[in-house]
Amino acid sequence: MNNIQKNITDIQTIIDKYATASNRSPASIHLMAVSKRQPVEAIQEALDGGHRLFGENKVQEAQTHWSSHRTHYQDLKLHLIGPLQTNKANDAVELFDVIETIDRPKLIKAVTKEAVKQNKPIECYIQVNTGEEPQKSGVLPQDLPMLIECARDAKLNITGLMCIPPTNEPAAIHFAFLAKLANEHNLPNLSMGMSGDFEKAIPLGATHIRVGTAIFGVRD
Ligand SMILES: *Cc1c(COP(=O)(O)O)cnc(C)c1O
Numbered sequence: 008m009n010n011i012q013k014n015i016t017d018i019q020t021i022i023d024k025y026a027t028a029s030n031r032s033p034a035s036i037h038l039m040a041v042s043k044r045q046p047v048e049a050i051q052e053a054l055d056g057g058h059r060l061f062g063e064n065k066v067q068e069a070q071t072h073w074s075s076h077r078t079h080y081q082d083l084k085l086h087l088i089g090p091l092q093t094n095k096a097n098d099a100v101e102l103f104d105v106i107e108t109i110d111r112p113k114l115i116k117a118v119t120k121e122a123v124k125q126n127k128p129i130e131c132y133i134q135v136n137t138g139e140e141p142q143k144s145g146v147l148p149q150d151l152p153m154l155i156e157c158a159r160d161a162k163l164n165i166t167g168l169m170c171i172p173p174t175n176e177p178a179a180i181h182f183a184f185l186a187k188l189a190n191e192h193n194l195p196n197l198s199m200g201m202s203g204d205f206e207k208a209i210p211l212g213a214t215h216i217r218v219g220t221a222i223f224g225v226r227d
Pocket of ligand 1: 219221
């Protein structure tokens, strides 16, 4: 087993442990390998080990990483976890299985239009700026009901919420808040937790944890 495969196995063991401790089924928590800014060899090692769920934060880089793999690995699942510009909605809908970063009406409009055009009922999550940080993308918590309504009107398939907590605050507060919001709106998926804090996200209901450096090592 190479290092990357070992890291994935080790993290999976931790996930199973925390899941069991919080009376959750380990199968309800999905480990997403965040492959942004990683060499193709590293991605290949994860694929060779059987890993199939990956996250990328830029559309163009994701195309370089994944366009050819898409046809080869039928069971591959790709999530977009970085901000999306409306003029890239076309490429994003084509490449990804899930867009986790829906955060404004204009983007709902652009993604819906592409989903119809490509006849691809793409799954989406809404990114919530739980820390209300001015520089961070994501909808403000108070604007979430309006955005969910907007997505329902457009018939965009929203199935979850995603957040990136502020670095200078305890992540657990934000995870709990996101879980509460998802519960209020009957959304089953919760994308939260990264290399440094995924253990905390598990008892609070994470269904997708996004792990980069703890799997692949430090990025370029
Ligand atoms: C890069 C990134 C991650 C992974 O971060 P690590 O700390 O390397 O695990 C998770 N989520 C998002 C949105 C990211 O951009």
